[in-house]
Amino acid sequence: MHAEPRVSIHPDSKVLMAAIAARLITKLVDVQDKHGEATVVLTGGTVGIGTLKAVADSAAAPAVDWSRVNFWWGDERFVAADSDDRNTRQAHQALLSHLAVDPARVHEPGSADQYATADEAAAAYAEELKAAAEAEHAADTSDDRPEQPGTLPRFDILLLGVGPDAHVASLFPEQAGIREKSRPVVGVENSPKPPSSRISLTLPAINTAQEIWMVVAGEDKAGAVGLALAGANPVQVPAAGPVGRARTLWLIDENAASRVPQQLVRKDPAGA
Ligand SMILES: O=C1O[C@H](COP(=O)(O)O)[C@@H](O)[C@H](O)[C@H]1O
Numbered sequence: 450m451h452a453e454p455r456v457s458i459h460p461d462s463k464v465l466m467a468a469i470a471a472r473l474i475t476k477l478v479d480v481q482d483k484h485g486e487a488t489v490v491l492t493g494g495t496v497g498i499g500t501l502k503a504v505a506d507s508a509a510a511p512a513v514d515w516s517r518v519n520f521w522w523g524d525e526r527f528v529a530a531d532s533d534d535r536n537t538r539q540a541h542q543a544l545l546s547h548l549a550v551d552p553a554r555v556h557e558p559g560s561a562d563q564y565a566t567a568d569e570a571a572a573a574y575a576e577e578l579k580a581a582a583e584a585e586h587a588a589d590t591s592d593d594r595p596e597q598p599g600t601l602p603r604f605d606i607l608l609l610g611v612g613p614d615a616h617v618a619s620l621f622p623e624q625a626g627i628r629e630k631s632r633p634v635v636g637v638e639n640s641p642k643p644p645s646s647r648i649s650l651t652l653p654a655i656n657t658a659q660e661i662w663m664v665v666a667g668e669d670k671a672g673a674v675g676l677a678l679a680g681a682n683p684v685q686v687p688a689a690g691p692v693g694r695a696r697t698l699w700l701i702d703e704n705a706a707s708r709v710p711q712q713l714v715r716k717d718p719a720g721a
Contacts, residue, residue: 454663454678454692456699456713458706462666465702466496469664470503472700473606476660477513480605486554487605488519490650492618493526493536494610496664501544515548519581519602523609523655524618525558527567527636527646534644535560556581558634558648567636567646574648575634578602599657601633607658607693611665612642615673615686619649626651627687652683652690661693666702674701675708 459465473489480487491497504510526534533539537557545555556577559570579600586598609617619637620627626635626649633654637647655661665674676686678699683690691697701709 454697454699454713456678456701456706456709458709458714459700459702461704462496462499462702465664465666465700466499466503467507469496469500469608469662469700470507471509472662473500473504473608474507474509474513476606477518481514481517484605486517486519487513488521488603490521490523490604490607490658491536491540492523492608492610492664493539494612494664496666497536497608497610498539498543500608500664501540505544505547510548516551517554518550519554519556520545520550521556521578521604522558523607524620524647524649526619526644527558527564527570527648528561528644530560530562532560532644561646567638567648569636571632571634571636571648575600575632578633578654601654601657604658605660607655607661607691609655609661609663609688609691611663611670611673611677611688613669613673614641615677615681615688616642617663617687617691618655619647620652620687620690622685622687627684627690629653652687655691657694659694660696660698661691663688663691663697663699663701665699665705668704668707670701670705671707674699674705675710678709678713 477487528534558574564570581602583598585602626637629651677688681689
């Protein structure tokens with residue numbers, strides 16, 4: 450099932466990030482109840498990292514068994530491991546370093562200390578994803594287990610920020626990454642937003658997620674959000690491309706919402 454996007458609008462970015470954090474905690478608890486573990490794909494960016502801080506500050510955070518959460522990243526900047534530009538480093542500072550996570554379940558894309566090029570780091574990340582998919586397949590005892598493992602593990606929740614230029618992860622308008630159809634991960638060069646070298650999941654990989662949550666705040670994002678929700682071409686407006694298997698949820702603040710098509714906005718305060 451590919452659901453229509455749902456939009457939930459919050460008064461400001463602070464309320465937004467607290468609300469996303471609450472949803473994330475609840476969702477992780479639900480998925481762990483069902484599957485014994487949960488997998489989340491994190492994003493960098495203002496709202497992405499602010500949400501992780503809000504999770505760390507939440508009194509409900511201990512409801513999740515953090516040692517049974519698998520962490521992946523939608524994109525990473527290809528810089529040195531100790532660079533403050535790293536999305537993974539920011540995520541550790543905001544949340545992961547405060548939790549009893551299982552290091553074996555924290556899957557960080559490689560850094561410029563480990564690989565010569567972003568393409569090499571991307572290929573290694575694709576291998577790590579494949580190994581996780583194979584392990585998941587081997588552990589699956591259900592009747593509907595597919596015959597062969599896929600190349601990606603199940604992503605329960607995938608978070609994506611959106612840039613003012615409508616980029617998601619490190620897929621930028623008109624660049625090769627947003628056009629990629631076969632590889633799950635690509636190296637990105639000449640990113641219009643620094644740092645210029647990056648690693649990114651591609652749209653086909655992103656769209657295997659059960660739930661995709663687009664997390665956006667700020668007036669400078671209103672145009673990108675409006676175009677994405679109006680159904681623009683993802684090559685020009687990458688934020689138009691992500692579609693979750695079960696749900697695509699836009700969690701945004703009022704400043705980012707001024708150009709959202711009205712028929713997509715839920716009127717009840719719960720949003721979706
Ligand atoms: O470079 C990136 O930018 C986007 C959005 O960031 P924001 O600060 O404008 O919210 C982010 O989603 C992505 O993960 C990141 O690498």
